[in-house]
Amino acid sequence: MKAVQIHERLPLAQTIPLGLQHVFAMFGATVLVPILTGLNPSIALLSSGIGTIIFLLLTKNMVPAYLGSSFAYILALQYFIKDNDNVGAAMGGALAVGIIYVIVFALMSAFGTGWIHKIVPPVVAGPVVAIIGLSLTPVAADMAANHWYIAIFTLTLTAFLSIYAKGFFKVIPILIGIIVGYIVSAIAGIVDTAVIMESFERIIASPINSQTWVPPTFDKAALLMFAPLAFVTIIEDLGHMIVLGNITKTDPLKKPGFNRVLLGNGLATGVASFLGGPPVTTYGENIGVLAVTRVYSVYNIWAAAFIAIILSFVSPLQGLIMAIPTAVMGGVSLYLFGMIGVTGIRTLIEARVDFSKTKNLIIASVIFAIGIGVSSHGVAYATIAGILLNLLLKEEKEEVVEDN
Numbered sequence: 001m002k003a004v005q006i007h008e009r010l011p012l013a014q015t016i017p018l019g020l021q022h023v024f025a026m027f028g029a030t031v032l033v034p035i036l037t038g039l040n041p042s043i044a045l046l047s048s049g050i051g052t053i054i055f056l057l058l059t060k061n062m063v064p065a066y067l068g069s070s071f072a073y074i075l076a077l078q079y080f081i082k083d084n085d086n087v088g089a090a091m092g093g094a095l096a097v098g099i100i101y102v103i104v105f106a107l108m109s110a111f112g113t114g115w116i117h118k119i120v121p122p123v124v125a126g127p128v129v130a131i132i133g134l135s136l137t138p139v140a141a142d143m144a145a146n147h148w149y150i151a152i153f154t155l156t157l158t159a160f161l162s163i164y165a166k167g168f169f170k171v172i173p174i175l176i177g178i179i180v181g182y183i184v185s186a187i188a189g190i191v192d193t194a195v196i197m198e199s200f201e202r203i204i205a206s207p208i209n210s211q212t213w214v215p216p217t218f219d220k221a222a223l224l225m226f227a228p229l230a231f232v233t234i235i236e237d238l239g240h241m242i243v244l245g246n247i248t249k250t251d252p253l254k255k256p257g258f259n260r261v262l263l264g265n266g267l268a269t270g271v272a273s274f275l276g277g278p279p280v281t282t283y284g285e286n287i288g289v290l291a292v293t294r295v296y297s298v299y300n301i302w303a304a305a306f307i308a309i310i311l312s313f314v315s316p317l318q319g320l321i322m323a324i325p326t327a328v329m330g331g332v333s334l335y336l337f338g339m340i341g342v343t344g345i346r347t348l349i350e351a352r353v354d355f356s357k358t359k360n361l362i363i364a365s366v367i368f369a370i371g372i373g374v375s376s377h378g379v380a381y382a383t384i385a386g387i388l389l390n391l392l393l394k395e396e397k398e399e400v401v402e403d404n
Contacts, residue, residue: 006298018295019302021293025283028324043275046207047069047272049306051280057264064296068283070278072232073097073229077278094269097226097227097233101230123348125246128239129343130343137334141330143329143333144327157181174335177331181332182325199320199322202315205315208276237282240287284337285333286301288335291343292336363393368382
């Protein structure tokens with residue numbers, strides 16, 4: 001099936017379910033962060049929707065990426081919210097992250113972004129893309145662990161539809177897989193109906209409560225804890241843009257430019273801090289959806305953003321989605337993350353990276369080892385290691401053997 005390009009607009013009857021598919025892909029992780037840290041899941045949904053719109057506007061509708069809650073800040077958020085009951089300090093830390101993004105944007109705007117391709121060639125980009133997917137698979141496996149048969153069923157159905165479905169069904173295999181997996185789970189009796197029933201007590205509810213809302217406050221300890229993590233997520237954003245470029249056959253690092261990507265992400269995170277939500281970042285799950293469906297239209301991301309905002313106000317819809325068994329989302333996530341991993345390997349093949357050269361072999365092996373072996377921020381550390389090795393190591397000279 002022919003790919004749908006970034007600026008192509010599909011009929012509304014197709015755009016809405018495609019947008020909903022993106023919502024399903026990001027929903028579990030986006031609401032999991034606030035659940036783990038003590039924030040309001042509805043505000044996280046609202047933040048992600050508004051943040052994505054800000055991002056799309058600032059990247060000139062050239063980057064079909066969805067922004068959801070970032071996992072990099074979970075420990076910092078837990079420390080200030082759950083352990084010390086200081087939401088204001090946590091939001092101040094999140095605001096500081098957004099400010100750092102904007103500062104880096106200003107520096108890149110002044111000195112250009114052309115250097116990115118020089119320090120991130122295919123031998124660095126390919127392995128980084130691969131480990132972004134592979135490093136996320138344990139999360140998906142944990143989600144699937146309680147009911148493996150549901151996860152495997154959902155994964156298999158999604159894969160089957162991706163290959164054999166016809167027409168419009170071929171571009172929404174993930175959405176169909178989740179819906180059918182949901183139904184099978186309900187028949188098996190593993191759907192939490194209590195969550196659904198509670199959600200119908202109030203149909204419409206504002207996610208922001210004026211009585212409990214807390215503005216960001218600048219706390220020295222919070223700034224010291226949050227600020228360094230900004231550079232971790234900046235590097236992860238770089239990896240996601242490389243993946244996105246490989247999938248869509250575009251170059252978001254050059255057009256609209258990685259600087260605008262950072263500006264969009266930074267301002268979105270700043271807005272989230274004032275709403276009371278966690279910092280946001282580009283999502284590998286949604287990039288995986290693009291890879292599977294080959295539908296890259298930015299208008300589907302717009303639809304997803306508006307759906308997320310609506311969901312943040314409509315309690316029954318929230319309840320229905322939050323009741324989706326983790327095994328269903330685990331099966332889909334295994335499929336998406338694996339697809340991202342294979343995309344990285346394809347990058348190496350298409351660029352014809354020569355692994356007979358010791359430099360290339362060292363760079364790729366170190367990136368894979370660190371990215372998979374280090375549990376906390378392994379992708380960021382691996383990316384840094386790959387960039388440094390590429391800059392420091394020189395190509396070995398070919399030895400010429402003379403015949404006697």
